[in-house]
Amino acid sequence: MYSVKFHWKVLILLISVFYCLGENDMQVQLNDDVLGLIVFKSDLNDPSSYLASWNEDDVNPCSWKFIQCNPQSGRVSEVSLDGLGLSGKIGIGLEKLQHLKVLSLSHNNFSGSFSPTFTLPSTIQRLNLSHNGLFGLITNTFVNMSSIRFLDLSENSLSGTIPENFFDSCSSLHYLSLGGNMFEGSIPSTISRCLSLNSLNLSNNRFSGYVDFNGIWLLNRLRNLDLSNNALSGYLPNGISAIHNLKEILLHGNKFSGSLPSDIGLCLHLNRLDFSDNQFSGELAESLGRLNSLSYFKASNNLLTGELRQWIGNMTSLEYLELSNNQFTGRIPQSMVSCAKLSVIRLGGNGFNGSIPEGLFGLGLEEIDFSDNDLIGSIPAGSSRLLETLTNLDLSKNRLQGIIPAEIGLLSKLQYLNLSWNDLHSQIPPEFGLLQSLTVLDLRNIAAYGPIPADICDSGNLAILELDGNSLKGSIPEAIGNCSSLYLLSLSHNNLTGSIPRSMSKLNKLKILKLEFNELSGEIPMDLGMLQNLLAVNISYNRLTGRLPTSTIFQNLDKTSLEGNLGLCSPLLKGPCTMNVPKPLVLDPNGHNNQIGPNRDRSESSMSNTIRHHRFLSVSAIVAISASFVIMLGVVAICLVNVSVRKRLSFVDSALESMCSSSSRSGCPPSGKLILFDLNSSLDGISNPESLLNKASEIGEGVFGTVYKIPQGSHRRTLAMKKLITSNIIQYPEDFDREVRILGKARHPNLIELKGYYWTPHLQILVTEYAPNGSLQSKLHERLPSTPPLSWPNRFKILFGTAKGLAHLHHSYRPPIIHYNIKPSNILLDENHNPKISDFGLARLLTKLDQHVMSNRFQSALGYVAPELACQSLRVNEKCDVYGFGVMILELVTGRRPVEYGEDNVLILNDHVRVLLEEGNVLECVDPTMNEYPDDEVVPILKLAMVCTSQIPSSRPSMTEVVQILQLIKTPVPHRMEVF
Template identity: 55%
Template structure:
């Protein structure tokens, strides 16, 4: 007989079985993951199987469980397109060992609570948009082995320590700042440490923080702001295989015991300030495969023991101060594939032994003092890239071997002393993409066989002594994108079938002796962006069809014999006057030459040919020679009468305009009805004279609150040292309060006893006062005595670009980093302001001193250019004195300013603008000084651009944060074009504005457009 208790249990079980609606308990892990999913955006439905009705999450996609316990062990959510903030809920997964959400769009700060997951061994959050500091409980993850936060926007200092169990710590590509934490040394099991691409700074305590990590195999501190010396002790890292310290500010000697790390295979110490000579201990690195030491200050001879590093495949010592000859021992490097010794001071001949590097694919020796001929044996190696430009090599160009013809893709032998023409065998180099033989003395005709190179995209033969005519089949292959033949002696017409060069986006034929018309077929170049035909003998009218090339950005047709109308559309309607000058008569208001058209002249009849009288009918026979009727005839044809009337009308118009101009000048001189408000006050004189001995203040512009009383007896008092805010090329700038508490900026010109004519000074300052543009700092007035000249402008409380970009100069470096959007806004606004100065005044108003300290910013980082046109106020200074004054702007001064024989023009401003671009992109100063070296920014960027590849963007200022490569790279290249050593190669500011508009436009190929430069 059943007991009452047994019966009760039976009833309860039966009732539970009968009631199917009784809720079952919810699994904690299901609940946690459902909460996790609910906070995310899942556009692809990757987490659709995650439903709360399931008993366990073990059957869900991207979830892995322990088969014995059904507990979640691993979440693999890589690359699912998830977005939103990192949600909570994971703290319910007590057994979780691996969490990966890499390559998604997750953002915001990491929530605290990860330390509750005591079993968590691996965290991969790489390539998302997480930001903010790391949670304080990250160091408390007791089981953590792997932490990857690469490619996010985490900021703030690194934690004082990390889990002692961690093996792999990868924090690259974030915005971490501050010093390297000493607590790293406690992570004694660390195998891989990558802190690259952050903003870490200071002088790391290698001995205390890093050298104790004896298990370390990979150390990457590259692309930070570390400085100081690297102490010895690296030998303690006897397991180290890779070390990368590139892109910092380390200086001094390389640690002498680096050669005692026997397993080292990769060493990259490039882009620092290491100096002296390499330690000899490196010869013991028998496993070394990759050795990069470019961009330092190493000196002395190239070590001969480099040839004993038998495993070496990549060797880069470019941009140092190495001297002497290339050692023959380099030929022993049988596995070497990449060798660069560019931009050193190497001399002597290239050793024949180099041909022993049978696997060599890239050889870069540019910008040295190498002499002698190119070894024929070197042209038997299967090179892909050969760059020996900017040396003193002589002799003939080797014809090459069959092996070279199959492999060579890039050949640059420009700026040497090569002679003897271009070998016909060059046509066999079917994989050649880039050929630059410019600035040699080849003295040859342009070989038509070059048209057979089906992969050739760049052909640069400028200033190479070419003569004869242009081959008609130069574009037979149709792949040519850049054709530069400037500065030769080419004659004859441009081939009619030039339109077959369908891939051209840069065509430069200037400074030759080409004749005939511009062929209509040129309008078929639908990708053409830059056309340069200046300084030839081209004649006729410009084909109207050229206006239909929508991609065309820049044109220069100056100094030819062209006539007639410009094309009615496209870039031709916005050309600068310098691109048109020096022709017979182009119809444009920008040129002074009379307009000429290739049309028949109006028919003018001789009145003596016909008898007088009659009724005026013009009854000539059809052959034009028969007698006229006895009625009265017209002396002139209808077309002649129309022409005469038009001429009379034009003459009257010129007279009227001249009279109006004279009247306007008189009104401006006597203060009549001009839109300016002029207040003139003779401070302490009751007599009038042409040369005033006392102060006079003149103000411009409506609503100007300056009064002469503000300066009575007080001009000198306003210029006390206490109010000085800067010194420039033309004088000192002060901050002064005038009138009713108004703050202005006053520039005291450094022109004492030089400008003695108040009338001349007044005339020039009034011209400056008319320069009104949103990107120009307006001139409000001036104060003048023979001994003191002041210019008055608004005060810019937000400071200059110099202070914002490089700090305020007081050593603390405290300034807010500029974003890319702000930097582009500064570039574009400065370009528009300079274009206004160059285009709106005749002659163009030249700034002469474009640099960051003369670019003032408002609260939205809109630029305002100051100090423009001040050289106009120094009529008695000769070029030498002006040039010497510009030494204060070292790095921004165009090279032609040092040559008194050259005409100074707006191209000088464009050079300074180019340097300004490079500073904004890189965050570096134009010239940086140290104890024993000077680093020129232009040279550094040029090297990176010439090397190409992913290294190009290494020079971008890391403080920018995220930036669009499709904008930054073209802007960087534009800066290099603007800083060309040859003024005629620099674009006009109008062209710069157009190019910037194209870069900013959402066009996929916008980055490729700048390749033309």
């Protein structure tokens, strides 16, 4: 048992020091600082012992690490603990630091919410709590806005509305960042009173409603304005020119409308403008031409009209220009050539006409997108600068003519080339084989002719090759087998002849193969059946013969993928087929004249003469024919069985999904491509995570699939992959992408972070954070004798953290994210035994979410399943997670499983603890492997478990209430209230 409470020890010690030193004011003040910091430290978890120098025996904290004091008064003026990996709550100890000016706790794992009565010292001028796990509301009293100059609460999980009077006294505020939270409602109009404001960031929240920009234009000291990724609306009136020092305006991802301010060009210091993904209309203001300091201008996905004027050439500092998906018309201005620093230009999805300006391809551009316009003329030849810089070139869906310049083959960094849907009438330059970095080549429907160059894949990096809808002739080159990186090969609607090369069986990464509407002949190489990753094939309307390869994909092909080949053997096709089996022996040496071939011009007399010869077959021939007949019957029978269970595969949809996402030109998710939500993340260059799913890296298996450990390089954190079960999982890629991205936004220190996914029609993988300490299940029930048992502090930490994680899922999202399967195997532990909930929200990925599916899906969670999950008449909500959490409390405290089977009886842990509580002997059920534990914490926690596992859902508390109860249980003895 704990013999003494830490806070009492601190308090007694400081009182003793106080009487030893006397009662002068300075000593009292110094004791206040020490007391406040020690109490603050007591609420923290410091895994790396950064705060070891904070000693309660010291009278003066000014020598402690990360503490600065005022040299005149000796009082603590600054506490800076950024990026130390600290966790816990921001406690009341800070209220003691009455001379504190700087408090910086960013990039840690602080959690919890602000109490309505919590107030930081009124002297604070700089407060930085960014990049933590704080949640809940903020009040207008927790910080003194009249003295604060710098306030950063970004990248937390704070929610609710900002009080309208929050900015009543903000005249000293210079910097405000609330970005990356879940604030909602309107932006308080009182923000216009913050006349000293230099930077305002409210991005990536859920703010909505009308924004009065007339008030914002009053902030004439503003330099940075970021309202992006909310649901805000309103118009941008003139008057912005009053903000002379404005450098950045980011308004993308909202519902703003109307035209852009005509005086915006008078903000001469503007460096970055992003108006994309709104509803802005009208022409661009001519005054924009005065912004010769502007380097980034993005206004894509709006309703902008008119022509792009010559004044754009005056923006000589412009590096990034994106105006795609608007309604611009006219020619691309020749003056754009004067923007010598341009590296990215995207004008796709408009109505631009005329030719590409001469000289534009002479700039050192990295990306050019002129797709989906009405451009004419030829493709310009690039300069030596362009050859060294260009990575992406998209000129698709225009009316360009002429040959494909051979110089394109000299673009050493080119990765993406799309010239499709033009009228080029050109051969494919053999120089394309020199493109060492090329991964996507799309030349569909360009009226190309001639052969496919044999060395088109010499680089070995090509992943997508699409040559459909042309007039290509000749055979598919045998060298196609060198395209070792291909996962989409599409050669349909051409005039290709000859056989399918056997070398194609070397394309081990190939997922989609389109060869329809050609003149290919001969038999399909049986080796193609060895392509394990192949998902979709279309070989219709050729002259192919013989049997299909025996692999699953070929045997399950849809009729539409086979028809038009009268020589193919398949029960789906009508008419004769040519079998590639040995012919039976014929006794008559002239019997070959009697075989019926494709030319049926034999005369009637010849037929009669043949019949009259009474040809006989040998016994061996009869046996051979009979065997062949039996084999054919067997093949037909097997094929008919396969047809009865075949899932219809829509090839065109699969190919389009694969292509659109590989080119990153649309919002649809890719087929067979790894998507990481954090652009700075990577898997050490691994693009095909399927290769990592081996038995050696398997670390667990659960309801939704198998988990694998993916080690990273020395400078990257280890990740995990969950290979999802395919039954009942969403099969439409856009639906899967939408649901996974919703889960990816659920960020909290006590949730396993979802970092990305990998999708194909037959395989779905989630990429997640890796927890090095395994699961709670392994700590409780699979512990080796040499491993010490969990201590009570760690058990309480796990309970408390899990409760906070669940509360975040239930109360920070609308609709709430319900886990449905809370149990120790889904509670993972980091290196400091901080709990992280895994598999949360994965029920969203089920195609049918109802009681029947859920009860069957979670049979393995015996003892954890709430009664309503198995009862059709009860409505399922987040209270089922509360039930599972209650059972987990019992398991953590007792160390026993929720259901245990003996020789003569079955022990239900819930009922067992309830009986002991009623008898007053509940401590008898506490895990005997724990040597020390506080009775006054264990008993109320067990009572909490009884309430959580009530059979009636409405009788259970919410997870927010559970968190509050656990906070009360852990409160130091003098302040603890009776909970139950």
